[in-house]
Amino acid sequence: MKERSLYSEEVPKVSDNYAAARRDQILAAAAVRFAREGFHRASMQDVIDEAGLSPGAVYRYFRSKDEIIAAIALRSMGMIEATVRESLETHRPLTEVVAELPRAFSTLDHAEESMRLAVQAWGESLRNPALAATMQSALNQVREALQQRITQGQIDGEVDPAVNPDHAARILLALVQGFLLQHTWEPTLDADDYGRAASDVLRGHLNKRHWAGEPSTIGSASTHTASSSSSSAD
Amino acid sequence: MKERSLYSEEVPKVSDNYAAARRDQILAAAAVRFAREGFHRASMQDVIDEAGLSPGAVYRYFRSKDEIIAAIALRSMGMIEATVRESLETHRPLTEVVAELPRAFSTLDHAEESMRLAVQAWGESLRNPALAATMQSALNQVREALQQRITQGQIDGEVDPAVNPDHAARILLALVQGFLLQHTWEPTLDADDYGRAASDVLRGHLNKRHWAGEPSTIGSASTHTASSSSSSAD
DNA sequence: GAACTAAAAGCGAATGCTCGTTTTCTATTC
DNA sequence: GAATAGAAAACGAGCATTCGCTTTTAGTTC
Numbered sequence A, B: 001m002k003e004r005s006l007y008s009e010e011v012p013k014v015s016d017n018y019a020a021a022r023r024d025q026i027l028a029a030a031a032v033r034f035a036r037e038g039f040h041r042a043s044m045q046d047v048i049d050e051a052g053l054s055p056g057a058v059y060r061y062f063r064s065k066d067e068i069i070a071a072i073a074l075r076s077m078g079m080i081e082a083t084v085r086e087s088l089e090t091h092r093p094l095t096e097v098v099a100e101l102p103r104a105f106s107t108l109d110h111a112e113e114s115m116r117l118a119v120q121a122w123g124e125s126l127r128n129p130a131l132a133a134t135m136q137s138a139l140n141q142v143r144e145a146l147q148q149r150i151t152q153g154q155i156d157g158e159v160d161p162a163v164n165p166d167h168a169a170r171i172l173l174a175l176v177q178g179f180l181l182q183h184t185w186e187p188t189l190d191a192d193d194y195g196r197a198a199s200d201v202l203r204g205h206l207n208k209r210h211w212a213g214e215p216s217t218i219g220s221a222s223t224h225t226a227s228s229s230s231s232s233a234d
Numbered sequence C: 001g002a003a004c005t006a007a008a009a010g011c012g013a014a015t016g017c018t019c020g021t022t023t024t025c026t027a028t029t030c
Numbered sequence D: 001g002a003a004t005a006g007a008a009a010a011c012g013a014g015c016a017t018t019c020g021c022t023t024t025t026a027g028t029t030c
Helices: A016-037 A044-051 A055-061 A065-088 A094-106 A111-125 A129-156 A165-185 A191-202 B016-037 B044-051 B055-061 B065-088 B094-106 B111-125 B129-156 B165-185 B191-202
Strands: none
Touching: A016 A044, A016 A055, A016 A065, A016 A111, A044 A055, A065 A094, A065 A111, A065 A129, A065 A165, A094 A111, A094 A129, A094 A165, A094 A191, A111 A129, A111 A165, A111 B111, A129 A165, A129 B165, A165 A191, A165 B129, A165 B165, A165 B191, A191 B165, A191 B191, B016 B044, B016 B055, B016 B065, B016 B111, B044 B055, B065 B094, B065 B111, B065 B129, B065 B165, B094 B111, B094 B129, B094 B165, B094 B191, B111 B129, B111 B165, B129 B165, B165 B191
Protein backbone atom coordinates (compact mmCIF):
# COMPACT_ATOMS: atom_id res chain seq x y z
CA MET A 1 0.00 0.00 0.00
CA LYS A 2 1.03 3.49 -0.69
CA GLU A 3 0.96 5.92 2.13
CA ARG A 4 -1.39 8.78 1.64
CA SER A 5 -1.07 12.04 3.41
CA LEU A 6 -4.47 13.11 4.54
CA TYR A 7 -3.71 16.75 4.66
CA SER A 8 -1.79 17.43 1.52
CA GLU A 9 -3.42 18.48 -1.69
CA GLU A 10 -3.25 15.17 -3.42
CA VAL A 11 -6.11 12.89 -2.76
CA PRO A 12 -8.38 10.67 -4.68
CA LYS A 13 -5.98 8.45 -6.42
CA VAL A 14 -7.18 5.07 -7.35
CA SER A 15 -5.24 2.20 -5.96
CA ASP A 16 -2.66 0.60 -8.18
CA ASN A 17 -4.61 -2.60 -8.03
CA TYR A 18 -7.68 -0.83 -9.28
CA ALA A 19 -5.84 0.61 -12.25
CA ALA A 20 -4.32 -2.75 -13.06
CA ALA A 21 -7.72 -4.36 -12.94
CA ARG A 22 -9.09 -1.79 -15.34
CA ARG A 23 -6.27 -2.39 -17.74
CA ASP A 24 -6.90 -6.10 -17.59
CA GLN A 25 -10.57 -5.55 -18.19
CA ILE A 26 -9.81 -3.54 -21.31
CA LEU A 27 -7.22 -6.01 -22.54
CA ALA A 28 -9.59 -8.92 -22.02
CA ALA A 29 -12.24 -7.14 -24.05
CA ALA A 30 -9.73 -6.29 -26.74
CA ALA A 31 -8.54 -9.89 -26.85
CA VAL A 32 -12.06 -11.11 -27.52
CA ARG A 33 -12.71 -8.69 -30.34
CA PHE A 34 -9.26 -8.81 -31.85
CA ALA A 35 -9.26 -12.59 -31.90
CA ARG A 36 -12.67 -12.66 -33.51
CA GLU A 37 -12.36 -9.84 -36.04
CA GLY A 38 -8.70 -9.02 -36.30
CA PHE A 39 -6.70 -6.07 -35.07
CA HIS A 40 -7.86 -3.76 -37.81
CA ARG A 41 -11.39 -4.80 -38.46
CA ALA A 42 -12.25 -4.51 -34.80
CA SER A 43 -12.78 -0.84 -34.08
CA MET A 44 -12.06 0.95 -30.85
CA GLN A 45 -15.78 1.29 -30.41
CA ASP A 46 -16.03 -2.49 -30.52
CA VAL A 47 -13.43 -2.84 -27.82
CA ILE A 48 -15.05 -0.09 -25.78
CA ASP A 49 -18.45 -1.74 -26.03
CA GLU A 50 -17.05 -5.13 -25.18
CA ALA A 51 -15.41 -3.70 -22.09
CA GLY A 52 -18.63 -1.95 -21.12
CA LEU A 53 -16.85 1.36 -20.83
CA SER A 54 -16.66 4.68 -22.62
CA PRO A 55 -13.97 6.06 -24.91
CA GLY A 56 -12.77 8.41 -22.22
CA ALA A 57 -12.26 5.58 -19.78
CA VAL A 58 -10.34 3.42 -22.21
CA TYR A 59 -8.14 6.28 -23.33
CA ARG A 60 -7.28 6.98 -19.74
CA TYR A 61 -5.54 3.65 -19.49
CA PHE A 62 -4.11 3.32 -22.97
CA ARG A 63 -2.70 6.09 -25.09
CA SER A 64 -3.73 4.57 -28.39
CA LYS A 65 -5.07 1.55 -30.16
CA ASP A 66 -1.55 0.60 -31.15
CA GLU A 67 -0.63 0.48 -27.51
CA ILE A 68 -3.44 -1.96 -26.86
CA ILE A 69 -2.40 -4.07 -29.81
CA ALA A 70 1.17 -4.11 -28.55
CA ALA A 71 0.04 -5.18 -25.10
CA ILE A 72 -2.08 -7.96 -26.55
CA ALA A 73 0.72 -9.15 -28.79
CA LEU A 74 3.19 -9.15 -25.95
CA ARG A 75 0.85 -11.06 -23.72
CA SER A 76 0.37 -13.55 -26.51
CA MET A 77 4.08 -14.14 -26.88
CA GLY A 78 4.35 -14.48 -23.14
CA MET A 79 1.81 -17.27 -23.30
CA ILE A 80 3.96 -19.12 -25.81
CA GLU A 81 7.07 -18.64 -23.77
CA ALA A 82 5.44 -19.82 -20.57
CA THR A 83 4.03 -22.90 -22.21
CA VAL A 84 7.32 -23.90 -23.77
CA ARG A 85 9.23 -23.19 -20.56
CA GLU A 86 6.84 -25.23 -18.50
CA SER A 87 7.12 -28.14 -20.85
CA LEU A 88 10.90 -28.01 -20.79
CA GLU A 89 10.93 -27.99 -17.03
CA THR A 90 9.54 -31.50 -16.90
CA HIS A 91 13.05 -32.63 -17.84
CA ARG A 92 11.87 -35.21 -20.26
CA PRO A 93 13.50 -36.26 -23.52
CA LEU A 94 13.06 -33.75 -26.32
CA THR A 95 11.06 -36.23 -28.32
CA GLU A 96 8.53 -36.32 -25.53
CA VAL A 97 8.53 -32.60 -25.02
CA VAL A 98 7.75 -32.12 -28.67
CA ALA A 99 5.06 -34.77 -28.50
CA GLU A 100 3.28 -33.09 -25.62
CA LEU A 101 3.67 -29.42 -26.47
CA PRO A 102 0.76 -29.19 -28.89
CA ARG A 103 -1.57 -30.56 -26.28
CA ALA A 104 -0.24 -28.09 -23.76
CA PHE A 105 -1.16 -25.26 -26.10
CA SER A 106 -4.56 -26.72 -26.84
CA THR A 107 -5.54 -27.00 -23.22
CA LEU A 108 -4.61 -23.50 -22.19
CA ASP A 109 -7.35 -21.19 -21.03
CA HIS A 110 -8.71 -19.38 -24.04
CA ALA A 111 -6.45 -21.49 -26.20
CA GLU A 112 -8.18 -20.74 -29.45
CA GLU A 113 -8.22 -17.04 -28.75
CA SER A 114 -4.59 -16.96 -27.76
CA MET A 115 -3.47 -18.79 -30.86
CA ARG A 116 -5.39 -16.52 -33.17
CA LEU A 117 -3.92 -13.50 -31.48
CA ALA A 118 -0.42 -14.90 -31.80
CA VAL A 119 -0.76 -15.53 -35.51
CA GLN A 120 -2.14 -12.08 -36.08
CA ALA A 121 0.59 -10.54 -34.00
CA TRP A 122 3.15 -12.12 -36.29
CA GLY A 123 1.62 -10.46 -39.30
CA GLU A 124 1.17 -7.21 -37.47
CA SER A 125 4.80 -7.08 -36.44
CA LEU A 126 5.78 -6.74 -40.09
CA ARG A 127 4.07 -3.41 -40.37
CA ASN A 128 4.82 -2.07 -36.91
CA PRO A 129 8.55 -1.82 -36.21
CA ALA A 130 8.10 -0.98 -32.54
CA LEU A 131 6.03 -4.08 -32.07
CA ALA A 132 8.47 -6.11 -34.12
CA ALA A 133 11.30 -5.32 -31.75
CA THR A 134 9.26 -6.21 -28.70
CA MET A 135 8.06 -9.44 -30.21
CA GLN A 136 11.48 -10.46 -31.41
CA SER A 137 12.95 -10.17 -27.98
CA ALA A 138 10.06 -12.20 -26.62
CA LEU A 139 10.61 -14.87 -29.24
CA ASN A 140 14.32 -14.83 -28.62
CA GLN A 141 13.63 -15.85 -25.06
CA VAL A 142 11.72 -18.86 -26.26
CA ARG A 143 14.50 -19.74 -28.61
CA GLU A 144 17.06 -19.32 -25.92
CA ALA A 145 15.20 -21.61 -23.57
CA LEU A 146 15.08 -24.25 -26.28
CA GLN A 147 18.71 -23.71 -27.09
CA GLN A 148 19.76 -24.17 -23.50
CA ARG A 149 17.78 -27.34 -23.28
CA ILE A 150 19.52 -28.65 -26.39
CA THR A 151 22.91 -27.71 -25.05
CA GLN A 152 22.09 -29.53 -21.86
CA GLY A 153 21.04 -32.47 -23.97
CA GLN A 154 24.46 -32.48 -25.56
CA ILE A 155 26.10 -32.58 -22.16
CA ASP A 156 23.87 -35.44 -21.14
CA GLY A 157 24.50 -37.34 -24.33
CA GLU A 158 20.92 -37.03 -25.52
CA VAL A 159 21.75 -34.76 -28.43
CA ASP A 160 24.45 -35.15 -31.03
CA PRO A 161 27.24 -32.75 -30.08
CA ALA A 162 27.69 -31.86 -33.74
CA VAL A 163 24.32 -30.19 -33.81
CA ASN A 164 24.24 -26.43 -33.61
CA PRO A 165 21.97 -25.66 -30.64
CA ASP A 166 20.92 -22.26 -31.90
CA HIS A 167 19.80 -23.55 -35.27
CA ALA A 168 18.24 -26.66 -33.85
CA ALA A 169 16.26 -24.49 -31.46
CA ARG A 170 14.84 -22.71 -34.48
CA ILE A 171 13.58 -26.02 -35.79
CA LEU A 172 11.78 -26.79 -32.56
CA LEU A 173 10.37 -23.27 -32.57
CA ALA A 174 9.17 -23.87 -36.10
CA LEU A 175 7.27 -26.93 -34.92
CA VAL A 176 5.46 -24.75 -32.41
CA GLN A 177 4.78 -22.00 -34.91
CA GLY A 178 3.54 -24.50 -37.44
CA PHE A 179 1.16 -26.00 -34.95
CA LEU A 180 -0.26 -22.66 -33.95
CA LEU A 181 -0.77 -21.70 -37.59
CA GLN A 182 -2.31 -24.95 -38.64
CA HIS A 183 -4.50 -25.11 -35.60
CA THR A 184 -5.94 -21.64 -36.15
CA TRP A 185 -6.96 -22.68 -39.64
CA GLU A 186 -8.23 -26.08 -38.63
CA PRO A 187 -9.38 -26.02 -35.04
CA THR A 188 -10.25 -29.68 -35.37
CA LEU A 189 -6.62 -30.59 -35.90
CA ASP A 190 -5.77 -33.00 -33.14
CA ALA A 191 -2.94 -31.83 -30.96
CA ASP A 192 -1.82 -35.34 -30.12
CA ASP A 193 -1.72 -36.41 -33.75
CA TYR A 194 0.51 -33.49 -34.50
CA GLY A 195 2.65 -34.09 -31.44
CA ARG A 196 3.07 -37.74 -32.26
CA ALA A 197 4.11 -36.95 -35.80
CA ALA A 198 6.60 -34.39 -34.53
CA SER A 199 7.99 -36.95 -32.16
CA ASP A 200 8.27 -39.52 -34.94
CA VAL A 201 10.16 -37.05 -37.09
CA LEU A 202 12.55 -36.31 -34.24
CA ARG A 203 13.14 -40.02 -33.90
CA GLY A 204 14.22 -40.19 -37.49
CA HIS A 205 11.27 -42.11 -38.80
CA LEU A 206 11.36 -40.28 -42.10
CA ASN A 207 14.86 -41.55 -42.68
CA LYS A 208 15.52 -45.15 -43.38
CA ARG A 209 18.83 -45.79 -41.73
CA HIS A 210 17.37 -44.61 -38.47
CA TRP A 211 14.01 -46.18 -38.09
CA ALA A 212 14.92 -49.53 -39.53
CA GLY A 213 15.45 -51.97 -36.71
CA GLU A 214 13.56 -49.78 -34.32
CA PRO A 215 10.35 -50.44 -32.51
CA SER A 216 9.16 -47.27 -34.20
CA THR A 217 5.87 -46.01 -33.15
CA ILE A 218 4.46 -48.49 -30.75
CA GLY A 219 1.12 -50.02 -31.31
CA SER A 220 0.05 -51.43 -34.60
CA ALA A 221 2.67 -50.79 -37.19
CA SER A 222 0.31 -51.33 -40.03
CA THR A 223 -2.14 -48.66 -40.93
CA HIS A 224 -1.62 -45.01 -41.64
CA THR A 225 -4.82 -44.01 -40.03
CA ALA A 226 -3.59 -43.63 -36.56
CA SER A 227 -0.44 -44.83 -35.02
CA SER A 228 -1.62 -44.67 -31.50
CA SER A 229 1.68 -44.88 -29.85
CA SER A 230 2.17 -44.67 -26.20
CA SER A 231 5.00 -42.31 -25.67
CA SER A 232 6.28 -44.49 -22.92
CA ALA A 233 8.54 -46.45 -25.21
CA ASP A 234 11.66 -45.65 -23.27
CA MET B 1 -28.45 10.87 -93.80
CA LYS B 2 -26.30 8.26 -92.32
CA GLU B 3 -27.00 4.62 -92.08
CA ARG B 4 -25.94 3.72 -88.60
CA SER B 5 -27.08 0.17 -88.66
CA LEU B 6 -23.84 -1.01 -90.13
CA TYR B 7 -21.95 0.03 -87.04
CA SER B 8 -24.07 -1.89 -84.73
CA GLU B 9 -21.68 -4.47 -83.38
CA GLU B 10 -18.28 -2.96 -83.25
CA VAL B 11 -16.20 -4.01 -80.37
CA PRO B 12 -12.92 -2.27 -79.81
CA LYS B 13 -11.90 -4.86 -77.39
CA VAL B 14 -8.47 -4.88 -75.99
CA SER B 15 -6.68 -8.16 -76.23
CA ASP B 16 -6.92 -10.47 -73.29
CA ASN B 17 -3.20 -10.25 -72.96
CA TYR B 18 -3.45 -6.55 -72.46
CA ALA B 19 -5.92 -6.90 -69.65
CA ALA B 20 -3.82 -9.59 -68.04
CA ALA B 21 -0.78 -7.39 -68.26
CA ARG B 22 -2.61 -4.55 -66.57
CA ARG B 23 -3.72 -6.81 -63.78
CA ASP B 24 -0.15 -7.95 -63.32
CA GLN B 25 1.05 -4.38 -63.28
CA ILE B 26 -1.39 -3.54 -60.52
CA LEU B 27 -0.61 -6.66 -58.55
CA ALA B 28 3.11 -6.01 -58.80
CA ALA B 29 2.60 -2.52 -57.46
CA ALA B 30 0.38 -3.78 -54.70
CA ALA B 31 2.93 -6.43 -53.77
CA VAL B 32 5.60 -3.79 -53.33
CA ARG B 33 3.52 -1.57 -51.09
CA PHE B 34 1.80 -4.36 -49.19
CA ALA B 35 5.09 -6.05 -48.43
CA ARG B 36 6.60 -2.80 -47.24
CA GLU B 37 3.72 -1.31 -45.28
CA GLY B 38 1.21 -4.08 -44.75
CA PHE B 39 -2.17 -4.73 -46.25
CA HIS B 40 -3.94 -2.14 -44.14
CA ARG B 41 -1.41 0.60 -43.73
CA ALA B 42 -0.85 0.78 -47.46
CA SER B 43 -3.71 2.78 -48.92
CA MET B 44 -5.25 2.32 -52.31
CA GLN B 45 -3.71 5.62 -53.27
CA ASP B 46 -0.31 4.14 -52.48
CA VAL B 47 -0.97 1.19 -54.73
CA ILE B 48 -2.37 3.45 -57.43
CA ASP B 49 0.66 5.72 -57.31
CA GLU B 50 3.05 2.79 -57.32
CA ALA B 51 1.34 1.43 -60.41
CA GLY B 52 1.42 4.84 -62.09
CA LEU B 53 -2.30 4.73 -62.74
CA SER B 54 -5.44 6.41 -61.56
CA PRO B 55 -8.13 5.14 -59.21
CA GLY B 56 -10.51 4.63 -62.08
CA ALA B 57 -8.06 2.47 -63.95
CA VAL B 58 -7.33 0.26 -60.99
CA TYR B 59 -10.96 -0.16 -60.13
CA ARG B 60 -11.62 -1.27 -63.67
CA TYR B 61 -9.53 -4.36 -63.08
CA PHE B 62 -10.29 -5.07 -59.45
CA ARG B 63 -13.58 -4.59 -57.72
CA SER B 64 -12.12 -3.76 -54.34
CA LYS B 65 -9.03 -3.63 -52.23
CA ASP B 66 -9.99 -6.93 -50.68
CA GLU B 67 -9.97 -8.49 -54.10
CA ILE B 68 -6.43 -7.28 -54.63
CA ILE B 69 -5.40 -8.57 -51.23
CA ALA B 70 -6.93 -11.93 -52.05
CA ALA B 71 -5.10 -12.09 -55.37
CA ILE B 72 -1.82 -11.24 -53.69
CA ALA B 73 -2.35 -13.80 -50.96
CA LEU B 74 -3.22 -16.48 -53.46
CA ARG B 75 -0.19 -15.72 -55.55
CA SER B 76 1.89 -15.91 -52.43
CA MET B 77 0.59 -19.36 -51.54
CA GLY B 78 1.20 -20.41 -55.11
CA MET B 79 4.80 -19.46 -54.72
CA ILE B 80 5.11 -21.70 -51.70
CA GLU B 81 3.43 -24.57 -53.45
CA ALA B 82 5.58 -24.27 -56.54
CA THR B 83 8.77 -24.14 -54.52
CA VAL B 84 7.88 -27.18 -52.46
CA ARG B 85 6.73 -29.11 -55.51
CA GLU B 86 9.87 -28.32 -57.42
CA SER B 87 12.01 -29.46 -54.56
CA LEU B 88 10.09 -32.71 -54.23
CA GLU B 89 10.50 -33.44 -57.91
CA THR B 90 14.21 -33.84 -57.55
CA HIS B 91 13.43 -37.22 -56.03
CA ARG B 92 15.97 -36.93 -53.32
CA PRO B 93 15.74 -38.23 -49.77
CA LEU B 94 13.46 -36.21 -47.55
CA THR B 95 16.36 -35.23 -45.35
CA GLU B 96 17.95 -33.56 -48.34
CA VAL B 97 14.75 -31.96 -49.51
CA VAL B 98 14.32 -30.40 -46.11
CA ALA B 99 17.92 -29.30 -46.09
CA GLU B 100 17.63 -27.50 -49.40
CA LEU B 101 14.16 -26.01 -49.20
CA PRO B 102 15.08 -22.93 -47.20
CA ARG B 103 17.68 -21.99 -49.75
CA ALA B 104 15.16 -22.49 -52.53
CA PHE B 105 12.89 -19.97 -50.86
CA SER B 106 15.70 -17.54 -50.24
CA THR B 107 16.81 -17.48 -53.83
CA LEU B 108 13.44 -16.88 -55.38
CA ASP B 109 12.85 -13.66 -57.25
CA HIS B 110 11.60 -11.10 -54.79
CA ALA B 111 12.11 -13.63 -52.04
CA GLU B 112 11.92 -11.18 -49.19
CA GLU B 113 8.80 -9.58 -50.57
CA SER B 114 7.09 -12.92 -51.13
CA MET B 115 7.82 -14.16 -47.65
CA ARG B 116 6.52 -11.00 -46.02
CA LEU B 117 3.37 -11.23 -48.06
CA ALA B 118 2.88 -14.85 -47.10
CA VAL B 119 3.17 -14.15 -43.40
CA GLN B 120 0.76 -11.27 -43.64
CA ALA B 121 -1.65 -13.34 -45.63
CA TRP B 122 -1.74 -15.87 -42.81
CA GLY B 123 -2.79 -13.22 -40.37
CA GLU B 124 -5.21 -11.68 -42.80
CA SER B 125 -6.93 -14.98 -43.42
CA LEU B 126 -8.09 -15.01 -39.82
CA ARG B 127 -10.23 -11.94 -40.35
CA ASN B 128 -11.36 -12.65 -43.89
CA PRO B 129 -13.28 -15.93 -44.19
CA ALA B 130 -13.42 -15.84 -47.97
CA LEU B 131 -9.69 -15.50 -48.11
CA ALA B 132 -9.29 -18.16 -45.46
CA ALA B 133 -11.07 -20.72 -47.60
CA THR B 134 -8.99 -19.90 -50.64
CA MET B 135 -5.78 -20.07 -48.72
CA GLN B 136 -6.64 -23.28 -47.01
CA SER B 137 -7.21 -25.06 -50.24
CA ALA B 138 -3.92 -23.71 -51.52
CA LEU B 139 -2.15 -24.92 -48.40
CA ASN B 140 -3.87 -28.25 -48.63
CA GLN B 141 -2.28 -28.77 -51.99
CA VAL B 142 1.13 -28.25 -50.49
CA ARG B 143 0.32 -30.66 -47.71
CA GLU B 144 -0.98 -33.19 -50.14
CA ALA B 145 2.16 -33.04 -52.23
CA LEU B 146 4.21 -33.64 -49.12
CA GLN B 147 1.94 -36.41 -48.02
CA GLN B 148 2.22 -38.20 -51.34
CA ARG B 149 5.97 -37.95 -51.18
CA ILE B 150 5.93 -39.48 -47.71
CA THR B 151 3.64 -42.27 -48.83
CA GLN B 152 5.98 -42.97 -51.71
CA GLY B 153 8.80 -42.99 -49.21
CA GLN B 154 7.00 -45.69 -47.29
CA ILE B 155 6.67 -47.78 -50.43
CA ASP B 156 10.35 -47.32 -51.15
CA GLY B 157 11.36 -48.16 -47.64
CA GLU B 158 12.65 -44.68 -46.89
CA VAL B 159 9.95 -43.85 -44.37
CA ASP B 160 8.72 -45.91 -41.47
CA PRO B 161 5.37 -47.43 -42.54
CA ALA B 162 4.02 -46.76 -39.07
CA VAL B 163 4.18 -43.04 -39.66
CA ASN B 164 0.95 -41.28 -40.56
CA PRO B 165 1.67 -39.50 -43.84
CA ASP B 166 -0.91 -36.79 -43.31
CA HIS B 167 0.37 -35.79 -39.92
CA ALA B 168 3.98 -36.12 -40.92
CA ALA B 169 3.30 -33.83 -43.85
CA ARG B 170 2.10 -31.24 -41.38
CA ILE B 171 5.42 -31.39 -39.63
CA LEU B 172 7.31 -30.76 -42.84
CA LEU B 173 4.92 -27.94 -43.63
CA ALA B 174 5.63 -26.51 -40.21
CA LEU B 175 9.34 -26.47 -41.00
CA VAL B 176 8.57 -24.36 -44.06
CA GLN B 177 6.23 -22.07 -42.20
CA GLY B 178 8.72 -21.64 -39.41
CA PHE B 179 11.45 -20.71 -41.82
CA LEU B 180 9.32 -18.12 -43.57
CA LEU B 181 8.32 -16.59 -40.25
CA GLN B 182 11.78 -16.53 -38.79
CA HIS B 183 13.31 -15.24 -41.98
CA THR B 184 10.93 -12.32 -42.24
CA TRP B 185 11.92 -11.25 -38.74
CA GLU B 186 15.60 -11.88 -39.25
CA PRO B 187 16.48 -11.54 -42.90
CA THR B 188 20.07 -12.36 -42.01
CA LEU B 189 19.05 -15.84 -40.92
CA ASP B 190 21.08 -18.18 -43.08
CA ALA B 191 18.93 -20.54 -45.11
CA ASP B 192 21.55 -23.26 -45.16
CA ASP B 193 22.03 -23.17 -41.42
CA TYR B 194 18.33 -23.63 -40.98
CA GLY B 195 18.18 -26.34 -43.60
CA ARG B 196 21.07 -28.21 -42.08
CA ALA B 197 19.47 -28.11 -38.67
CA ALA B 198 16.21 -29.35 -40.10
CA SER B 199 18.02 -32.18 -41.79
CA ASP B 200 19.79 -33.07 -38.56
CA VAL B 201 16.50 -33.18 -36.73
CA LEU B 202 15.04 -35.47 -39.38
CA ARG B 203 18.03 -37.74 -38.96
CA GLY B 204 17.27 -38.07 -35.30
CA HIS B 205 20.21 -36.13 -34.01
CA LEU B 206 18.21 -34.79 -31.13
CA ASN B 207 17.58 -38.31 -29.95
CA LYS B 208 20.38 -40.37 -28.56
CA ARG B 209 19.59 -43.85 -29.72
CA HIS B 210 19.54 -42.60 -33.29
CA TRP B 211 22.48 -40.32 -33.79
CA ALA B 212 24.98 -42.39 -31.94
CA GLY B 213 27.25 -44.03 -34.48
CA GLU B 214 26.27 -41.72 -37.32
CA PRO B 215 28.35 -39.38 -39.45
CA SER B 216 26.12 -36.50 -38.46
CA THR B 217 25.72 -33.43 -40.62
CA ILE B 218 26.00 -33.59 -44.38
CA GLY B 219 28.34 -30.81 -45.22
CA SER B 220 31.45 -30.24 -43.26
CA ALA B 221 30.21 -27.55 -41.01
CA SER B 222 30.70 -27.15 -37.39
CA THR B 223 32.05 -29.80 -35.20
CA HIS B 224 30.75 -29.77 -31.74
CA THR B 225 31.69 -26.19 -30.99
CA ALA B 226 28.11 -25.71 -30.29
CA SER B 227 28.22 -22.06 -29.43
CA SER B 228 29.79 -20.31 -32.38
CA SER B 229 26.53 -19.50 -34.03
CA SER B 230 25.75 -15.88 -33.91
CA SER B 231 22.37 -15.13 -32.63
CA SER B 232 23.63 -11.69 -33.43
CA ALA B 233 21.98 -8.39 -33.58
CA ASP B 234 18.66 -7.25 -32.41
C1' DG C 1 -5.40 3.89 -96.10
C1' DA C 2 -7.90 7.89 -94.38
C1' DA C 3 -12.08 9.26 -92.12
C1' DC C 4 -15.42 7.94 -89.04
C1' DT C 5 -17.76 5.73 -85.15
C1' DA C 6 -18.71 3.62 -80.86
C1' DA C 7 -17.06 1.46 -77.07
C1' DA C 8 -13.43 0.73 -73.81
C1' DA C 9 -9.68 2.55 -71.04
C1' DG C 10 -8.27 5.92 -68.21
C1' DC C 11 -8.41 10.06 -65.32
C1' DG C 12 -8.97 12.63 -60.98
C1' DA C 13 -11.88 15.48 -58.35
C1' DA C 14 -15.57 14.58 -55.35
C1' DT C 15 -18.09 11.69 -51.94
C1' DG C 16 -19.53 9.75 -47.99
C1' DC C 17 -18.34 7.17 -44.34
C1' DT C 18 -15.72 5.05 -40.73
C1' DC C 19 -12.50 5.38 -37.33
C1' DG C 20 -9.28 6.85 -33.73
C1' DT C 21 -9.02 10.33 -30.79
C1' DT C 22 -10.17 14.61 -28.10
C1' DT C 23 -12.87 17.51 -25.44
C1' DT C 24 -16.38 18.78 -22.30
C1' DC C 25 -18.94 17.91 -18.66
C1' DT C 26 -20.76 15.17 -14.62
C1' DA C 27 -20.15 11.86 -10.86
C1' DT C 28 -17.33 9.79 -7.61
C1' DT C 29 -13.90 9.41 -4.22
C1' DC C 30 -11.26 10.50 -0.13
C1' DG D 1 -13.34 20.45 -1.19
C1' DA D 2 -10.17 19.00 -4.76
C1' DA D 3 -9.07 16.31 -8.20
C1' DT D 4 -9.51 12.20 -10.65
C1' DA D 5 -12.45 8.61 -13.10
C1' DG D 6 -15.76 8.10 -16.40
C1' DA D 7 -19.57 9.20 -19.85
C1' DA D 8 -20.97 11.08 -24.08
C1' DA D 9 -20.89 13.86 -27.93
C1' DA D 10 -18.26 15.61 -31.44
C1' DC D 11 -14.27 16.27 -34.52
C1' DG D 12 -11.13 15.90 -38.12
C1' DA D 13 -8.45 13.04 -40.88
C1' DG D 14 -8.00 9.47 -44.00
C1' DC D 15 -9.92 6.02 -46.33
C1' DA D 16 -12.03 3.15 -50.22
C1' DT D 17 -14.80 3.93 -53.77
C1' DT D 18 -17.59 6.38 -57.41
C1' DC D 19 -18.77 9.20 -61.31
C1' DG D 20 -18.70 12.36 -65.04
C1' DC D 21 -15.71 13.33 -68.27
C1' DT D 22 -11.74 12.92 -71.83
C1' DT D 23 -8.63 10.11 -74.46
C1' DT D 24 -7.40 6.02 -76.84
C1' DT D 25 -8.36 1.99 -79.47
C1' DA D 26 -10.09 -1.09 -82.97
C1' DG D 27 -13.16 -2.08 -86.28
C1' DT D 28 -15.95 -0.28 -90.45
C1' DT D 29 -16.71 2.27 -94.55
C1' DC D 30 -15.50 4.32 -98.74
